[in-house]
Structure formats: structure tokens, C-alpha cells
Amino acid sequence: MLGALTTLLTLQLVGEVLVRMVGLPIPGPVLGMALLLAVLTVRPAWRAALQPTADGLLRHLSLLFVPAGVGVVQHLQRLGDEALAIAVALTVSTWVGLLVTAATVRALIPHDTTAVDNGEPR
Known part of the structure; x- marks a missing residue:
């Protein structure tokens, strides 16, 4: 779970850094989600590793x-x-x-x- 959370937060951080470096007019977390989609497209096996953590986050989204x-x-x-x-x-x-x-x-x-x-x- 810790590895999956680290992966999700790292992708969000990379998205935030790219947005600030390039000056894109979108939020960093949105770019991080796009990066997550790209990673899951290239490595579909990561889905099984990330799914429990993502489900836990979604359960407590409120x-x-x-x-x-x-x-x-x-x-x-x-x-x-x-x-x-x-x-x-x-x-x-x-x-x-x-x-x-x-x-x-x-x-x-x-x-x-x-x-x-x-x-x-x-």
C-alpha cells in the first residue's frame, strides 16, 4: 500500500512540477492523472498493485x-x-x-x- 501511495503521489508531484516549469494552464494533479493513465496503458500490471490503494482513497473521498x-x-x-x-x-x-x-x-x-x-x- 505504501508503494502504491508513493507512486500516486509521485505522479501528482511530477505533474505539478511540469505544470510549474512549462507554465501549462492546467492543474498539476490533472497532468498527474494523465501521466497515471499513460503509465497504466504502458504497464497494465500496475493496475492490480494500485487498485486497493485507489479504492481506499475513493472510499474516503468525501x-x-x-x-x-x-x-x-x-x-x-x-x-x-x-x-x-x-x-x-x-x-x-x-x-x-x-x-x-x-x-x-x-x-x-x-x-x-x-x-x-x-x-x-x-
Whole structure:
């Protein structure tokens, strides 16, 4: 377990270092996860070694939200002051996400406009 945790944290650290050295506009842990995917693609046997530790981390994932919750509570006044801007940003981003998803699905699903549906299964 210690080796697996060390591997996961090392990949996260490498991702963080690369992001800071190169100046990439993505979080270091995201690049670390991409590196993990690359490692598991090249060495699929590592999956069995990493799986129990990853499962354990995922089982306790909710604990990682405690610091974020504390931060929200500490900034309740600011959240109240910015409530309108936050509500607008959440609403607009939700609708933009829905519209982009709908456009993507529509573009990817083939549809024949010349066919007539006569009720028979295809």
C-alpha cells in the first residue's frame, strides 16, 4: 500500500512540477492523472498493485471536501455580497454546458432526414 501511495503521489508531484516549469494552464494533479493513465496503458500490471490503494482513497473521498466546506463557511459574507454574480455565473455556465452537450450529441448521432418512419422496427 505504501508503494502504491508513493507512486500516486509521485505522479501528482511530477505533474505539478511540469505544470510549474512549462507554465501549462492546467492543474498539476490533472497532468498527474494523465501521466497515471499513460503509465497504466504502458504497464497494465500496475493496475492490480494500485487498485486497493485507489479504492481506499475513493472510499474516503468525501473527507477531501472538508477543507473546501470550511473555506465556504469562512467566506459566507463575501458569498452573500457576490450572490447575484455567483447565481448568474452558475446559471449561464449550466445553460452553456447543456447547449454544448446538445449540439455535440446532435452532431455525433447520425440522422436521416429523408427516411419516413412507418412504425416498423429498424
